[in-house]
């Protein structure tokens with residue numbers, strides 16, 4: 458299956474798997490996005506350590522400009538779950554979010570994953586557009602169904618439906 462060409466980000470960006478020492482910078486980036494729910498710094502240290510193989514860093518001129526924190530759900534070996542994806546505000550809207558997803562799927566730890574899932578809050582159009590765009594790029598479906606409903610949260614929170622993109626043919630040429 459062919460994939461169409463994503464918008465190319467005009468800046469040169471280096472992508473790599475996360476390392477333990479990235480935890481603090483991931484926490485700062487989550488804050489800088491202005492939209493993400495910022496978890497404790499410990500949480501980012503933990504992900505950058507125990508889930509480093511499924512977390513991606515994007516750097517421009519040595520500075521962290523984007524991140525994708527994810528994991529493989531233990532009961533779904535063919536699925537890669539996006540927990541948080543974020544791009545610095547000044548780099549948003551230039552194709553970097555899509556490139557993060559593509560490079561993330563290229564990580565060896567995710568090579569068997571044909572589905573990408575994420576919960577996307579109803580009030581986050583950029584995130585909705587990103588996952589729908591990923592699906593379009595591969596000519597596959599983006600299923601959207603209720604998942605974490607508002608009543609499941611301990612405080613006021615918009616619903617977080619589940620987006621499920623796939624099946625993405627692995628080994629296909631990925632747009633970067």
Ligand SMILES: CC(C)(COP(=O)(O)OP(=O)(O)OC[C@H]1O[C@@H](n2cnc3c(N)ncnc32)[C@H](O)[C@@H]1OP(=O)(O)O)[C@@H](O)C(=O)NCCC(=O)NCCS
Pocket residue numbers: 490491492493540541542543544545548549550551552553554555556581582583584586587590
């Ligand atoms: C969501 C996010 C990662 C997308 O990254 P990005 O680099 O801006 O996205 P891209 O440039 O690759 O664009 C991907 C799609 O999103 C759309 N998009 C980007 N910003 C948008 C916005 N503010 N509103 C609506 N759509 C938007 C693009 O138009 C594109 O869709 P299209 O191809 O149908 O036109 C980025 O906006 C971000 O960091 N937001 C704050 C953090 C966040 O909310 N993360 C998601 C929840 S975990």
